[in-house]
Structure formats: C-alpha cells, structure tokens
Amino acid sequence: MKKIFLFIALSALSGNALSSSLQDQLSAVAQAEQQGKAEEQKRHDDWVAERNKEIQQEKQRRANAAAAANKKAAAAAAERQARQDKLDAEAAKDKHRDQSYEDELRSLEIQKQKLALAKEEARVKRENEYIDQELKHKAAQTDVVQSEADANRNISEGGRDLMKSAGKAEENKSDSWFN
The missing domain is CATH 1.20.5 (Single alpha-helices involved in coiled-coils or other helix-helix interfaces)
Incomplete structure (x- = not known):
C-alpha cells in the first residue's frame, strides 16, 4: 500500500516537477512520503488502540465473569455451609436428647438399685x-x-x-x- 500511495504522490508531483526546481521536487516527495508515513502510522496507531480497547474489554468481561462465578461459588458454598450447620445443629440436638434419655435411664436404674439395696438392708436388720x-x-x-x-x-x-x-x-x- 505504501508503494501505491508513493506512486500516486510521485505522479502528482511529476506534473509540478517540470515547473519547479529539483530541490522543490525533492522536498515535495519527502513531504508526501512523510505524510504517507504519518497516515500509515495513524492507521496503525488507531488499529492498535482499537485492539487494546478490545483486549481491555475482553479482560473486563473475563474479570466480570470470574467475579460472577466467584460470587456464585461463594453463595453456593455459603448455602452448603448453612445446610451443613443446620444438619450439625440437628445432630447435636439429637445427641443431646439421646444423652439426656440415657442419663435418665441410668438415674432410674441407680434408683432401682438403691431401693433394692435398702430393701435388703432392712431385711438384714430385721432378720x-x-x-x-x-x-x-x-x-x-x-x-x-x-x-x-x-x-x-x-x-x-x-x-x-x-x-x-x-x-x-x-x-x-x-x-x-x-x-
């Protein structure tokens, strides 16, 4: 593309070249070449800026998606933890209830044994x-x-x-x- 642009610039200058001096012609060619390079650099810079913008948008989209996934995972983990805490609390209540029941049974058994012992002691005393x-x-x-x-x-x-x-x-x- 540079060659085509350069060729067009040179052909336009060639008509003027006959009337101008060689120095003017060279400076016009250099200026046209400089202008072509500047336009090419501007297009390249615009392309790079657009590409950087797209890359930045993609990074932002990925960051947003990762944040959303992390938030969703954290919510799921919190829900799992809440369910586990609830199950643990129910298990603790059941365990406490079972222990209370077992304590009550032990207490009743001890009372029965004490009564039997008192009965036997009374019988021995009155033998x-x-x-x-x-x-x-x-x-x-x-x-x-x-x-x-x-x-x-x-x-x-x-x-x-x-x-x-x-x-x-x-x-x-x-x-x-x-x-």
Whole structure:
C-alpha cells in the first residue's frame, strides 16, 4: 500500500516537477512520503488502540465473569455451609436428647438399685424378727397338729369310754334279777 500511495504522490508531483526546481521536487516527495508515513502510522496507531480497547474489554468481561462465578461459588458454598450447620445443629440436638434419655435411664436404674439395696438392708436388720416369725409360725403349725392329735385321741378315748360304759351297763342289767 505504501508503494501505491508513493506512486500516486510521485505522479502528482511529476506534473509540478517540470515547473519547479529539483530541490522543490525533492522536498515535495519527502513531504508526501512523510505524510504517507504519518497516515500509515495513524492507521496503525488507531488499529492498535482499537485492539487494546478490545483486549481491555475482553479482560473486563473475563474479570466480570470470574467475579460472577466467584460470587456464585461463594453463595453456593455459603448455602452448603448453612445446610451443613443446620444438619450439625440437628445432630447435636439429637445427641443431646439421646444423652439426656440415657442419663435418665441410668438415674432410674441407680434408683432401682438403691431401693433394692435398702430393701435388703432392712431385711438384714430385721432378720431376727423374720426368724422369730418363722419359728412362731412353725410352732403354731406344730400346735395345730398337736391339737388335732389331742382331739382325735379324746374322741377315741371318749368312744372307748362310751363302749366300756355301755358294756358295763349291759353286764349290770344281765346280773340284775328283774330282767
């Protein structure tokens, strides 16, 4: 493109070159060449500026996308953490409730054991009374058996005495004259 621009500039100058001096012609060519270089440099600078602007916009877009992704990831992490905290709190409540229940069961078991121990201690302290009661109960049973035996003996002796009396009465009756 530089060559085409240079050629056009030189052709335009060539018509003027006949009328001007060689020095003027050279300075016009140098000026045209300088102007072409300046325009080329301006186009290049504009292109570089546009490219830099696009690169900057792309960097900004990526930074915004990364920030949005980070924000979204942070929100998701916060939500996961909140769910985990909730689960942990529920687990802690369940654990506390289970521990309270187990403590209550242990307390009831200890109370039962204390009552059983107190009962046994009371029985040991009153063991002599229990022994006396058992002996009295056995003595009462022995008395009942003895009483039944005495009653049976008395009935037997009463029946024997009755029979003896009836036998004597029959003897007396047969010995008597007026029979």
